[in-house]
Amino acid sequence: MSRFTTLHFVWPLMLLAAGGLKAQVIKTAPSYRPGQQYELRLVISTEDARDNPPKKTYESPVTVRVVRKSTAGTDLDWVAGKSTGRGAAERADPILQMAEKIFEDLHLMVHLDAAGKYQGIRNEEDLQTKIQEFVLLMIPQTTAKIQDAAERRQAADAMGKILTPQALLSAARKEIDLYFGLSGLPLEAGKPMRIKSSALNPFGERGTLEGEMEITPLEVDSAKGEARVEFRQEFDPKAAGRNAPGTTFASGSDSAAPTVNYSLTDSGEYLLDLATGRVKQVRHVRTIRENGDAVRVETTEIRVQ
Secondary structure, three states, X not given: OOHHHOOOOXXXXXXXXXXXXXXXXXXXXXXXXXXXXXXXXXXXEEEEOOOOOOEEEEEEEEEEEEEEEEOOEEEEEEEEOOOEOOOXXXXXXXXXXXXXXXXXXXXXXXXXXXXXXXXXXXXHHHHHHHHHHHHHHHHHHHHOOOOOHHHHHHHHHHHHHHOOHXXXXXXXXXXXXXXXXXXXXXXXXXXXXXXXXEEEOOOOOOOEEEEEEEEEEEEEEOOOOEEEEEEEEEEOOOOOHHHOOOOEEEOOOOOOOOXXXXXXXXXXXXXXXXXXXOEEEEEEEEEEEEOOEEEXXXXXXXXEO
């Protein structure tokens, strides 16, 4: 299983609703000490009836280190280690092999503002340059074993179209978007919050699907020093054309062919440390349904070691 093959998750962008009576405030602005370092474990599992084998699991260690902390915010160095759990077919796939080599030891600089809110990756421009250098170096090495010159050029062109810096960086940062998704949000116990959100279109077309997410703090356990926060995301079926969730279209060129109705839902739960505001564990489940039946379920879990 490779993170490059997983569906992307773009975290919420703007608050829609707040207000109401005052309730217990949940700390979501994570606190860090300069030089602090801790380990995470990333586990991604998929179950897809169309795959062989249908069930796959991918695991990777992640090291998070506090690079600097000031009145302007906090910068964290996020580095994923060597992955495990890929099947024989994936290990033999040259494109996935290249993607994994690029991901390993790639330093992504996460920036949180002074209020602890996640602001994205600070060094994206440098990373894109570095990734492009990797790709240009590795494609000739990977295709060198192909004897036929025309086939070699065709394989190199295909790799270049898939392994773009933008696509690779988007895949590399999706777990960061998930892990820091609640950082700095004004959560109160028992009070749901609705926010605008988007997800990269997983149905073979470019663009994003627009929707709304409801975030609900379910439980605050003062004795354990933890808070459980649930989230669920719905999408606008008209957002991305005929292949968008909730739309129907005929398969193939025969207009009499049966239509296929796709839908996509995101759900999951955070476990927050009340003292530090940091995420102890997050679990995200993405389900794709075809005519009401689940055809793909992808689960991403990140937890503190």
